[in-house]
Amino acid sequence: MAVVDPRETQLASIAQYHLGIKPGTDSVLLNALANVIITEELWNKDFVNARTEGFEDLRHWVKDYTPEYAEQITGIPSDTIYQVAREYALAENASILYTMGLTQHLSGTQNVYAVANLAMLCGHVGKENSGVNPLRGQNNVQGSCDMGALPNVVTGYQKVTSKDVRNRFATAWNIKSLSDQFGLTVGEMMDAAQKGTLKGMYIMGENPILSDADAGHAKAALENLDFLVVQDIFLTETAQLADVVLPAASFAEKEGTFTNTERRVQKIRQAITPIGNAKADWEIICLLANAMGYEMHYDSPAAIMDEIAALTPSYGGISHKRLEIRGLQWPCPSPDHPGTLVLHTEKFARGKGQFHRAEYIAPSEQPDKDYPLVLNTGRRLYHYHTGTMTMRTGALEKHYSNEHLEVNPIDADKYGLEDGSVVKVISRRGEIQLKAQVSSVTPPGVVFTSFHFPSAPVNKLTSPKRDAISGIPELKRCAVRVEKSH
Amino acid sequence: MSSIDLIINGQQITVPEGSTILEATEMLGISIPTLCHHPSLSGVGSCRLCVVEAETRGRKKITPACMEKAKPGMVVETETAEVVEHRKTILELLLANHPQDCLTCGSNGDCRLQDYSWQYNVKSPGFTGDRHDYKIEDDNPFIIRDMNKCILCGRCVRMCSEVQGNSTLDFAHRGFDTKVSTAFDLPLSASECVFCGNCVAVCPVGALQEKKLRRTARTWEVEKVKTICPYCGTGCGIELNVKDNKIVGVTSDDGEVNGQSLCVKGRFGYGFIHHPDRLKNPLIRKNGHLVEASWQEAVELIAEKLDDIRNNHGSDSLAVLSSARCTNEENYLLQKFTRAVLGTNNIDHCARL
Ligand code: SF4
Ligand code: SF4
Numbered sequence: 101m102a103v104v105d106p107r108e109t110q111l112a113s114i115a116q117y118h119l120g121i122k123p124g125t126d127s128v129l130l131n132a133l134a135n136v137i138i139t140e141e142l143w144n145k146d147f148v149n150a151r152t153e154g155f156e157d158l159r160h161w162v163k164d165y166t167p168e169y170a171e172q173i174t175g176i177p178s179d180t181i182y183q184v185a186r187e188y189a190l191a192e193n194a195s196i197l198y199t200m201g202l203t204q205h206l207s208g209t210q211n212v213y214a215v216a217n218l219a220m221l222c223g224h225v226g227k228e229n230s231g232v233n234p235l236r237g238q239n240n241v242q243g244s245c246d247m248g249a250l251p252n253v254v255t256g257y258q259k260v261t262s263k264d265v266r267n268r269f270a271t272a273w274n275i276k277s278l279s280d281q282f283g284l285t286v287g288e289m290m291d292a293a294q295k296g297t298l299k300g301m302y303i304m305g306e307n308p309i310l311s312d313a314d315a316g317h318a319k320a321a322l323e324n325l326d327f328l329v330v331q332d333i334f335l336t337e338t339a340q341l342a343d344v345v346l347p348a349a350s351f352a353e354k355e356g357t358f359t360n361t362e363r364r365v366q367k368i369r370q371a372i373t374p375i376g377n378a379k380a381d382w383e384i385i386c387l388l389a390n391a392m393g394y395e396m397h398y399d400s401p402a403a404i405m406d407e408i409a410a411l412t413p414s415y416g417g418i419s420h421k422r423l424e425i426r427g428l429q430w431p432c433p434s435p436d437h438p439g440t441l442v443l444h445t446e447k448f449a450r451g452k453g454q455f456h457r458a459e460y461i462a463p464s465e466q467p468d469k470d471y472p473l474v475l476n477t478g479r480r481l482y483h484y485h486t487g488t489m490t491m492r493t494g495a496l497e498k499h500y501s502n503e504h505l506e507v508n509p510i511d512a513d514k515y516g517l518e519d520g521s522v523v524k525v526i527s528r529r530g531e532i533q534l535k536a537q538v539s540s541v542t543p544p545g546v547v548f549t550s551f552h553f554p555s556a557p558v559n560k561l562t563s564p565k566r567d568a569i570s571g572i573p574e575l576k577r578c579a580v581r582v583e584k585s586h
Numbered sequence: 587m588s589s590i591d592l593i594i595n596g597q598q599i600t601v602p603e604g605s606t607i608l609e610a611t612e613m614l615g616i617s618i619p620t621l622c623h624h625p626s627l628s629g630v631g632s633c634r635l636c637v638v639e640a641e642t643r644g645r646k647k648i649t650p651a652c653m654e655k656a657k658p659g660m661v662v663e664t665e666t667a668e669v670v671e672h673r674k675t676i677l678e679l680l681l682a683n684h685p686q687d688c689l690t691c692g693s694n695g696d697c698r699l700q701d702y703s704w705q706y707n708v709k710s711p712g713f714t715g716d717r718h719d720y721k722i723e724d725d726n727p728f729i730i731r732d733m734n735k736c737i738l739c740g741r742c743v744r745m746c747s748e749v750q751g752n753s754t755l756d757f758a759h760r761g762f763d764t765k766v767s768t769a770f771d772l773p774l775s776a777s778e779c780v781f782c783g784n785c786v787a788v789c790p791v792g793a794l795q796e797k798k799l800r801r802t803a804r805t806w807e808v809e810k811v812k813t814i815c816p817y818c819g820t821g822c823g824i825e826l827n828v829k830d831n832k833i834v835g836v837t838s839d840d841g842e843v844n845g846q847s848l849c850v851k852g853r854f855g856y857g858f859i860h861h862p863d864r865l866k867n868p869l870i871r872k873n874g875h876l877v878e879a880s881w882q883e884a885v886e887l888i889a890e891k892l893d894d895i896r897n898n899h900g901s902d903s904l905a906v907l908s909s910a911r912c913t914n915e916e917n918y919l920l921q922k923f924t925r926a927v928l929g930t931n932n933i934d935h936c937a938r939l
């Protein structure tokens with residue numbers, strides 16, 4: 101096992117290799133691995149010939165990414181890069197797991213391409229215990245993407261630009277037509293709200309004020325709206341800005357399905373009646389649609405799933421009745437289909453796998469005289485997202501009640517900090533205050549904290565610059581300075 | 587793989603090579619008492635409660651069913667007088683050093699020592715001797731450890747090292763003083779423990795208990811509802827323990843992706859459900875303040891405002907954020923609402939963040 105992380109996490113400490121990477125330089129490392137694998141002729145020739153295209157290109161442009169060059173940029177010894185490349189290439193099966201550490205950078209898309217290149221190069225896809233797996237931070241991220249809660253696709257990633265798709269949905273939904281224009285991404289929504297072109301927003305179960313990059317911007321944007329509705333289980337920081345707040349039922353108070361990170365659709369079951377006058381989100385949406393003159397009636401979430409199955413090839417065979425017995429991994433096109441454990445066994449969605457150019461794009465803020473440290477952000481085991489739930493459990497927040505800033509002993513010395521000193525962390529966008537924890541988990545030059553705690557809203561500091569392709573902001577990294585506060 | 591024929595309690599059975607006698611009996615629906623054995627953990631054969639009589643080629647022996655492999659032509663008897671005598675002795679020895687406070691024990695009704703004592707009619711200890719007097723550890727918000735009740739089956743030790751990969755627990759000392767302990771015998775809260783509670787899930791007695799759950803409900807009062815953890819995308823199966831329309835705890839059993847394992851959030855992070863901060867009524871902003879309102883009032887107001895904005899500024903002046911924490915059905919409906927009712931593709935969720 102090789103763990104790539106700037107910090108020496110618990111997982112890193114039990115791994116065979118810990119690659120303590122400089123934040124934001126992932127594509128250099130990944131390309132250097134590909135470089136070794138090609139130079140040493142370790143790549144899977146059968147797989148590459150039969151299943152992929154663009155290899156000659158790849159061979160050409162990864163030439164520059166020698167392990168020696170990578171060592172300079174990433175800080176990882178070239179010897180380690182050689183070893184990891186060899187072990188990955190020669191392993192019988194190998195998987196690459198990643199999360200936001202790869203995507204929340206300016207070169208997030210390139211990083212993901214570089215991962216895919218590596219896996220295809222060695223033929224570590226389309227078979228069991230292999231492949232590339234982006235681990236999902238929230239329980240139903242996979243499902244909300246599958247369901248078309250995205251500006252460019254309806255369910256099952258069917259594009260809104262396809263006339264055929266629009267027609268099918270319009271008929272099923274009994275409306276004249278669907279818009280053929282891509283909608284706004286969450287970041288673009290905030291920009292449009294700020295500009296005043298977006299007038300009204302409806303937010304179900306999200307707290308963008310804390311989770312959005314450059315949170316100050318998100319707050320100002322939402323305040324600029326004419327009308328804001330928030331539907332949630334708590335009066336979150338975002339709900340406090342709303343004109344109308346609707347009380348939603350929690351997962352324990354309703355029926356439905358979640359799709360996990362391996363595309364497994366599983367049934368959730370109602371255990372108790374909703375708290376107070378709260379209602380399940382699906383019931384609320386129906387109420388509202390009807391109030392706006394659109395007929396929307398379902399007896400139960402099972403009936404909604406039947407409609408999803410009818411409109412979505414990959415969910416075609418999924419029904420609550422089947423899920424009662426066990427979960428199903430999509431694609432599951434028909435009621436007698438057992439679901440699909442491994443994707444891409446015969447071919448990729450687009451036919452042949454394409455090697456993409458995945459050149460390194462340097463992070464937007466390099467440490468300088470005024471902001472000499474790199475702030476890396478992440479999660480804590482005991483908490484979840486913006487803390488709405490985990491700060492109210494009567495247990496988790498007692499055990500882990502205060503957030504702190506991890507500072508390496510060398511930097512602590514340099515800036516005169518001790519364990520427990522209250523510090524200000526200042527970036528070009530804002531400042532927050534919290535206690536320092538001196539720890540060698542975090543390497544010199546880097547400080548780390550999480551985004552769970554409303555009292556330390558770290559996204560006030562982070563950079564709103566986005567990956568040009570995915571629109572994902574560069575949350576993982578920005579330049580800061582740390583001052584002892586008095 | 588070749589298979590093996592054997593006879594258990596007079597019944598013929600064929601099992602795959604490498605099966606244990608215990609696995610063979612399970613296939614026949616015959617139950618054998620076990621304490622140290624757990625299907626997801628390595629076998630140690632230390633408690634000997636599962637002993638059976640097995641005869642191969644005329645040679646009889648008393649042997650632990652969880653360790654002994656089935657052999658061709660083996661004849662097994664699971665409840666002979668001798669076997670039962672063995673089990674009784676083991677139970678008596680365990681009870682001799684076990685605080686018999688079942689009346690107040692949180693695991694009452696969900697305890698293998700209780701169950702088997704009842705089954706074999708072992709009443710009071712046939713031996714008396716020294717008893718342990720360990721301090722009960724309950725300084726963390728998740729787990730209570732009462733090592734006086736520990737029967738040293740070692741399941742927690744193996745769970746922590748083999749499944750959780752944490753190796754917080756191990757056996758310390760010898761003989762009568764043998765004890766499951768953290769390094770330097772520190773409390774869990776001062777150890778490397780990550781409070782997954784997976785050791786609690788496999789403890790067959792009351793030595794490890796979920797702190798809140800076991801103080802709120804008797805084991806037989808709860809209804810267990812199988813559902814999926816609301817936190818991360820792993821999608822672990824959990825059981826919500828319900829008493830009087832309240833979630834009083836989370837246990838784990840046979841999740842499709844996780845077996846009995848959970849992390850601290852899934853197992854101990856349920857308290858938000860009944861937190862007093864939960865929204866119980868719609869709120870409408872009046873004179874700058876959010877005040878409680880009826881559903882009808884709230885829904886009508888939203889419909890009117892959204893309608894106004896759509897008519898005056900066009901559909902694309904509205905936008906919707908859906909939630910990676912809501913169900914598939916709800917995400918589907920919200921995008922349908924956005925596209926069919928509001929008439930825009932301005933829908934996204936915070937997955938990218
Ligand atoms: S709670 Fe988890 S980490 Fe802690 S001792 Fe038990 S199994 Fe090990
Ligand atoms: S604490 Fe429980 S699981 Fe661990 S050895 Fe003791 S009885 Fe067995």
Ligand code: SF4
Pocket residue numbers: 815816817818819820821822844847848849850851852853
């Ligand atoms: S129990 Fe932990 S690992 Fe499992 S789904 Fe819940 S949060 Fe994720």
Ligand code: FES
Pocket residue numbers: 619620621622623630631632633634635636637650651652653
């Ligand atoms: S269960 Fe077989 S020896 Fe303990």
